[in-house]
Amino acid sequence: MPDPETDKPSPVSAPRFEPDAGWVPADERLFGVDRRTIAPTLAVFALVIVMSVVLPVVNAKVPYADIVKAGDVVELQGDVTFVPETGWGITSGVRAGNAPLSGEYPATATVEDRAVKFSVHTAPFDGDANKLLDQIETTSEAVNHGRGVQVAGAHTTIVTDQGKQGATARITGPRTAGVVAAFVFDGRGVEAVATGPSDTGPEPTAAVFRMIRSISHPGEGKQ
Amino acid sequence: MTTTLADLDRARDIALDLSGWGRRFTFYQPRNFAFWGYLVLVGTGMFVFASSITLKYDAYGQAIALAVTSFAIYAALFWWFTQHIDHYAKLPAKLMVVAFLWGGFAATWVMAANANDSILALYAKSFGQSWALNWGAGLSAPFTEETAKGSGLLLLIALAPRQVRTAFDGLILGAFIGLGFQIIEDIAYAMTSASSQFGANQIGASIDTIFLRMVSGVAAHIVYSAIFCAGLIYLLGRPAEPRRVGRGLLLVATPILLHGTWDSLAAIGSRSALTLLSLLITVIVIALVIAVRVYELTVRRERDFVRDVMTPEQARNVITAAELDAMAGNRKARKAYRKASGKHRERKRTRYVLNAAYDLADELAAARGADTDRVRFARAEVGRIRAGVPSSW
Numbered sequence: 001m002p003d004p005e006t007d008k009p010s011p012v013s014a015p016r017f018e019p020d021a022g023w024v025p026a027d028e029r030l031f032g033v034d035r036r037t038i039a040p041t042l043a044v045f046a047l048v049i050v051m052s053v054v055l056p057v058v059n060a061k062v063p064y065a066d067i068v069k070a071g072d073v074v075e076l077q078g079d080v081t082f083v084p085e086t087g088w089g090i091t092s093g094v095r096a097g098n099a100p101l102s103g104e105y106p107a108t109a110t111v112e113d114r115a116v117k118f119s120v121h122t123a124p125f126d127g128d129a130n131k132l133l134d135q136i137e138t139t140s141e142a143v144n145h146g147r148g149v150q151v152a153g154a155h156t157t158i159v160t161d162q163g164k165q166g167a168t169a170r171i172t173g174p175r176t177a178g179v180v181a182a183f184v185f186d187g188r189g190v191e192a193v194a195t196g197p198s199d200t201g202p203e204p205t206a207a208v209f210r211m212i213r214s215i216s217h218p219g220e221g222k223q
Numbered sequence: 224m225t226t227t228l229a230d231l232d233r234a235r236d237i238a239l240d241l242s243g244w245g246r247r248f249t250f251y252q253p254r255n256f257a258f259w260g261y262l263v264l265v266g267t268g269m270f271v272f273a274s275s276i277t278l279k280y281d282a283y284g285q286a287i288a289l290a291v292t293s294f295a296i297y298a299a300l301f302w303w304f305t306q307h308i309d310h311y312a313k314l315p316a317k318l319m320v321v322a323f324l325w326g327g328f329a330a331t332w333v334m335a336a337n338a339n340d341s342i343l344a345l346y347a348k349s350f351g352q353s354w355a356l357n358w359g360a361g362l363s364a365p366f367t368e369e370t371a372k373g374s375g376l377l378l379l380i381a382l383a384p385r386q387v388r389t390a391f392d393g394l395i396l397g398a399f400i401g402l403g404f405q406i407i408e409d410i411a412y413a414m415t416s417a418s419s420q421f422g423a424n425q426i427g428a429s430i431d432t433i434f435l436r437m438v439s440g441v442a443a444h445i446v447y448s449a450i451f452c453a454g455l456i457y458l459l460g461r462p463a464e465p466r467r468v469g470r471g472l473l474l475v476a477t478p479i480l481l482h483g484t485w486d487s488l489a490a491i492g493s494r495s496a497l498t499l500l501s502l503l504i505t506v507i508v509i510a511l512v513i514a515v516r517v518y519e520l521t522v523r524r525e526r527d528f529v530r531d532v533m534t535p536e537q538a539r540n541v542i543t544a545a546e547l548d549a550m551a552g553n554r555k556a557r558k559a560y561r562k563a564s565g566k567h568r569e570r571k572r573t574r575y576v577l578n579a580a581y582d583l584a585d586e587l588a589a590a591r592g593a594d595t596d597r598v599r600f601a602r603a604e605v606g607r608i609r610a611g612v613p614s615s616w
Contacts, residue, residue, distance in 0.1 A: 015593040016236070021249035021385070033256050036384075040377040041260035047374050048264065051338035051367060059341040064348050090352060100356040102489035107419065123420040123428075132421060139422030142282035189421060 066090040068111065075099070077107045078188045080122045083214035085207040088113040093120075111211075116196035116204045118211055125189025129167040130155055132182040132189045137169070149173035149195065151180055158209075162216040171195060179208060185217035231535040235592050238531035241463040243386040244312035245588025250321060250382070257381035261325070268328030272407060279414055286417030286429040287410070293433050294406045298323075301402055301445065305395060308518070310550075310581060311525035312588070314395055318383055322396045325375035326403030326448065331411075334371035335404075339363050361487030365479045372400045372448045373475070376455050388463040390456040391521040397452025401444040408444070409436040439503075442510040443485065447478035450517050463524060474517065481510050519553075526551045532584050532592075541602050542580050550580055572611065579605045 024034040068084040075081045075096035084090065093109020094100065110119040125132050137151040144150060153170040158181055160166065166183035171193070178195035192215060194208040239245065252258045280287055305319075342363035347355035379396055380387045387396065409432075416429040454474025460466025484491070485506055492499030530551035537547045549560035557577065564573045583601040590598050607614070 015591040015595065018246070018385075018591070021247075021383075022252050022254060024254050029254075033254055037256040037258075037381040040381045041256045044260060044264070044374045044377055047370060048334055051334045051371065055338050055341035055345075059344045059348075062345060062348050066348070066352065092347070092352065094353045094356065098353045100353055100490065102357075102492075106356060121421075125421060125423060135421045135423050139282050139418070142422070143279060145278075145281065191421060 064089045064091055064112075074109045074111070074120075075105045076109055076120060076122045076190075077105050078122055078185075079218050080120070080185070080188065080190055081214075081216055082109075082120055082192075082211055084111045084118075085113065085211060088118075088207075113204060113207070116194065116208070118192070118194045118208055120215065121191045121193075123189055124187055125184055126187065127184060127189075129165065129182045129184050132184055132191070133167040133169060133180070136180060136182060136191055149176055149178075158212060160215050161213045164216070166190075166212075166215075168212070179212075181212045181215075183215060186219065188217065190215055190217075228535060228538055231538055232592065234531050235535050235587070238528045239588055239592050241388065242312045242525070242528040242588075243388045243392075243463075244528060244532070245585065245591065246315075246385050247589075248315040248318045248321075248383050248386055250317060252382065255382060257378045261321070261329075261378050261382065264329040264333050265324050268330075268332040269324075271332040272328060272411075275411075275414075279418075282422055283414055283417040283425055286413055286425040289426060290410045290413035290429060290433055293437065294409050297437055297440070298402060298406050301398075305398060309395060310529075311391070311522065312389075312528045313585065314386060314392055315383075318379065318386060319396065319399045321382070322375065322379060322399035323403035325378070326372055326400035326405075326444075327407040328403070330368070330371040330375055330400065330404050331407050334374075335364070335368045338367040338371075342367065357490040358487060361483045361485075361490070364486055365482035368404070368444075369447060369451050369475075369479050369482060372404055372444070373397070373451045373455055375400050376452045380459070380461075387456075388461050389521065389524050390453045390461075390464050391518075391525045392461075393452040393454075393456035394449045394517060394521050397455075398445050398449035400452065401446070401448030404448065405436075405440045405444040409433065409440065412436060439507065442507040442514075443482075446510050446514045447482050450474050450478045450514060453517055453521050463528075477513060481506065481513070485510075522553075526553075529584060532587055533580065536580075536583065536587075536602070541583070541605055542576075546577065546580055549577055550584070572608065575608045576605060579608050 024032075028035050030038070066089060068086050068088045068090060070086050072084060072086075073081050073096040074084050074090065074093050076093065081096055088111040091110045091112050093106055093111075099105055107123060108119065108121045110117060112118070125135075127135070133151075133155055140149070140151050149171055150173060151169050152172045155167045155169050158166050158168045160183070164183055164185065166181050168179060168181040171178035171180050173195075175198055176195055177198045178193065180194075181192040183190040183192075192212050194212075196204060250258070276287060302319075339360075343355055343359045346359040346362070376387075376393060376396060387393070412432050413429040413436075416432040417425040420428045451474070454471045454477070456464055456471075457467045457474060458471030488499060488502050488506065492502045530547065533542060533547055533550055536542050537544055542550070545560055545563070549557045552560075560577070561570045561573050564570050579601070583598070583605055586595075586598045586601040
């Protein structure tokens with residue numbers, strides 16, 4: 001049929017039939033499912049299993065072997081340091097003098113001894129140690145919604161070996177206990193958190209307080 | 224041998240069949256195994272992400288709101304950009320949303336995040352914390368993230384085998400997978416930054432991260448996935464794209480290398496800020512240059528489809544030969560065509576005629592080349608605009 005506007009024959013006026021997207025050819029069905037879609041889906045699931053199951057399991061099976069030796073010092077961003085307990089394992093963070101190539105130490109370091117974990121985090125903070133501890137408490141409550149690990153009890157004072165005064169409070173949670181300490185060095189806040197099972201004996205507790213008291217920052221004299 | 228109109232119409236039909244242009248995409252396909260796989264993985268990712276946001280919203284609400292708003296605008300701008308560069312055999316918008324969600328939720332939370340954490344921890348255990356900080360990210364994320372994102376394309380092909388036909392389709396879908404990954408990862412990074420100062424000064428702590436991620440993001444996940452997925456199509460082969468293993472492997476390896484370099488910049492750039500900045504700019508420029516080259520490489524087939532679909536319209540005098548060349552040409556060809564028309568007013572009109580001709584091409588594709596009312600209307604619109612008659616609608 002010629003097109004009245006162009007005087008040239010028009011293409012066909014009805015679209016050619018195409019089966020809808022849900023149609024599966026009879027010879028491609030397997031229990032009603034399109035068999036051509038099975039292989040790519042299984043390939044993706046295999047990748048998911050490798051990434052989300054196999055790798056985490058392998059990681060869990062490999063023990064960490066970065067054990068603290070006498071004299072080791074862990075350094076964090078902003079020249080903050082602490083002395084980890086000999087025999088504990090460093091699970092994040094690096095020793096002083098062993099900075100990454102970027103020259104900037106990480107903001108967080110964690111050492112562990114069996115179920116007891118001691119973590120130090122540093123960042124800029126405007127205020128004193130009590131204000132920092134209040135901030136930590138507020139954030140912790142907002143994140144945990146009254147459940148899980150909570151900062152509990154009144155603030156008490158703690159003094160580092162360097163003579164820096166900080167604030168500390170107890171941490172409680174289901175089958176977990178611990179302590180949080182806060183210091184502020186010239187606009188740099190430091191949060192130290194130790195957690196472990198509620199029935200942790202006096203020895204790890206003493207070790208944790210030794211590590212807290214070892215936290216230091218250059219330029220902080222006795223107060 | 225003379226080519227008849229019937230031959231041209233047949234060539235158009237073949238081009239439409241081959242390209243999948245104009246075919247509607249239906250997401251709900253209960254008899255498609257990939258549909259269920261996609262649903263499970265994206266659903267799980269959404270749940271993980273929503274749980275994280277819900278848990279942290281009370282603590283970091285300000286930073287989350289800022290990040291979500293900023294990156295929503297960023298995503299909208301990107302969407303506009305892809306529409307701007309894709310004049311040719313367009314993919315259904317619904318398919319792009321499906322790609323975006325894969326990148327945002329499945330590739331991130333179900334796949335890459337778990338793998339990255341494990342590999343980084345294994346590196347630290349094997350080579351030490353300092354080595355892991357230097358090279359861990361550069362030797363884990365490129366492999367886990369690029370494969371996680373790219374694997375989504377396998378599901379998309381299984382979900383839309385009639386639409387995903389060319390390496391250019393892979394490029395566009397890959398870009399959307401990358402965009403989804405980028406946006407959701409950036410929101411997570413903003414949350415981490417918000418918590419970095421003990422939850423205080425959230426906006427100040429996260430704004431730098433948001434800005435840096437936005438600036439660097441264009442030459443990061445979006446570009447990496449686009450190149451990777453174009454390569455994957457070459458590697459697999461599609462009805463409209465013959466298999467080219469060498470080219471496919473090269474395009475799959477390139478973003479992995481770019482990503483690895485990007486993630487290792489701090490270690491490579493060492494302690495000099497100037498070296499780091501120079502490297503940063505160099506990697507961004509190289510990534511963008513490669514992306515443009517891959518775009519030029521893949522878009523040729525799409526332009527051929529436009530030519531095949533619109534040649535019968537030129538033969539019927541609906542469009543001119545110059546308009547056909549402009550439609551099936553690159554940006555320069557369209558610009559040259561507009562400039563050739565002389566005065567500003569005429570140039571404006573030629574632009575409108577081209578846009579109307581692209582509308583006609585889309586209608587023809589949707590009608591599978593048939594002469595429907597919509598096609599006739601779109602054809603009449605080309606004539607109306609060319610004649611300078613105001614629209615009655």
